[in-house]
Amino acid sequence: MKKTYSNPCVRCGTERIVARTWKEKMDNSTIVNTEMVCPNPDCQKQVVKENKKQTDRYAALRLKSEQRATLRKAALHEKRKK
Numbered sequence: 001m002k003k004t005y006s007n008p009c010v011r012c013g014t015e016r017i018v019a020r021t022w023k024e025k026m027d028n029s030t031i032v033n034t035e036m037v038c039p040n041p042d043c044q045k046q047v048v049k050e051n052k053k054q055t056d057r058y059a060a061l062r063l064k065s066e067q068r069a070t071l072r073k074a075a076l077h078e079k080r081k082k
């Protein structure tokens with residue numbers, strides 16, 4: 001059975017091309033990673049920028065929830081003291 005691979009660009013919908021492949025050792029097996037990019041360099045730049053924005057936002061959110069958890073723990077601690 002042949003698997004058709006479709007990996008269109010999120011911005012322009014053009015079929016993405018392989019930018020690079022690299023091997024990664026995982027325990028006893030080697031997995032091959034593939035990085036797909038948009039054939040349009042300007043478009044790809046935008047995609048990378050947007051991805052970074054999302055990653056930053058996610059990191060900020062995680063940091064915030066971690067801070068909240070720490071505060072909550074501290075508040076619980078305060079209550080116990082009384």
Ligand SMILES: [Zn+2]
Pocket residue numbers: 009010011012013014038039040043044
């Ligand atoms: Zn594109």
